[in-house]
Amino acid sequence: MAHGAFPSAFGLRMVFSWQFWRMALLWTGSILFSHLLMFFSSSTWPSPSPGAGAGRGGGGSARICVVTGATSGLGKAAAIQLARHRYHLILAGRNPELLIQTVQEIKQLGHNNCLVEPIQLDLSSFVSIYNFQLSLKQRLSDLGFHHSIQLLVNNAGILANSFRETPDGFDEMMATNYIGTFVLTTLLMPLLNNSPVPSRVVNVTSFTHRCVFDLDVYEVLYARRKGQNYPCASTYEHSKLCLLLFSYELHRRLHLEPTCHVSVMAADPGVVETNIMRELPLFISRFSLLVLRILCLLQPPEIGVNSIIDASLAPPEASGKYFFGGKFRTIESSSLSGDTELAEKLWSASSAIFKEMESKANQTISS
């Protein structure tokens, strides 16, 4: 829901809420803390050799990259950069018109050697994700490409202002930012595994994960906080922490197999001026952007995207790392995000949700 420039009842309620001031203080504190870590204890990975990510890699196969949420902000900026690195692009997004428009914009930039294909995807719906992977496989066959992908950039995300129930019965923000990403990655894993060259998953998370100090996996995944007191900021933080726990757990599980060539990176773009605050009252989002600009923390998407591109191009040995601040730098994420027991619990709960949604979808198809 869009909001006008003048304070609405919703906006005023938000400004006078404990939640708003908690978010303002903790989010500012956590981005400043990430910058401190970057200055004092970051590791820098070697940049890739020229030609890495080129259109044809070892094994003679074309390099295909799927970018979710590619119609706006960081997703669009990542797609443009990856086209420069000569990846063929599959752009995934909810809105077909925006997808076509983004394809045209990227083609107009003159990346003529790259294929740019749109496929519709709504991460808040299991059926849509399932249909996406079927369409992707069909598109690869139609184009005569190897039955594999080399890079999956899980970028799509929202900051919702209210509880909205998805077709599968979850909170839309949690479904889009985490559950849908878990489902998509699981469904695309056979294509990543099948790659003749090393392949990769990049999960776009956020410094806001640092604001969570305790996580009840079941409460967070099944939360249904309807009404005026929707905890917008903490739901966003939880979804980003879940995505990070998932990244590390996926890395650990894949690397139990020494021959596994799928790496998993987390990327945190910092604070970036995009449409992410579109559901917040306009006077709040404008004021927040002004304060962030004064603090020199606000970046344009073309700069904020650097951590995502670094995570996409860094050597496979950087699997399981958290990219922040560009220049191939990684920093430590919160200690809770490194809790392996919590990550395993989240993995089991997410796998159970996956299986349940899969069997429901199969029942619908067969009836």
Ligand SMILES: NC(=O)c1ccc[n+]([C@@H]2O[C@H](COP(=O)([O-])OP(=O)(O)OC[C@H]3O[C@@H](n4cnc5c(N)ncnc54)[C@H](OP(=O)(O)O)[C@@H]3O)[C@@H](O)[C@H]2O)c1
């Ligand atoms: N901006 C920041 O400061 C910042 C900081 C840290 C992390 N991030 C993360 O960066 C990522 C990109 O966000 P952004 O800042 O670029 O925001 P944005 O400009 O709002 O872009 C979000 C993208 O996600 C897509 N999307 C939303 N819901 C979707 C769904 N159900 N299925 C498929 N696609 C969906 C949107 O498509 P529609 O056009 O259809 O809505 C849009 O293309 C997010 O994961 C966000 O959490 C952003």
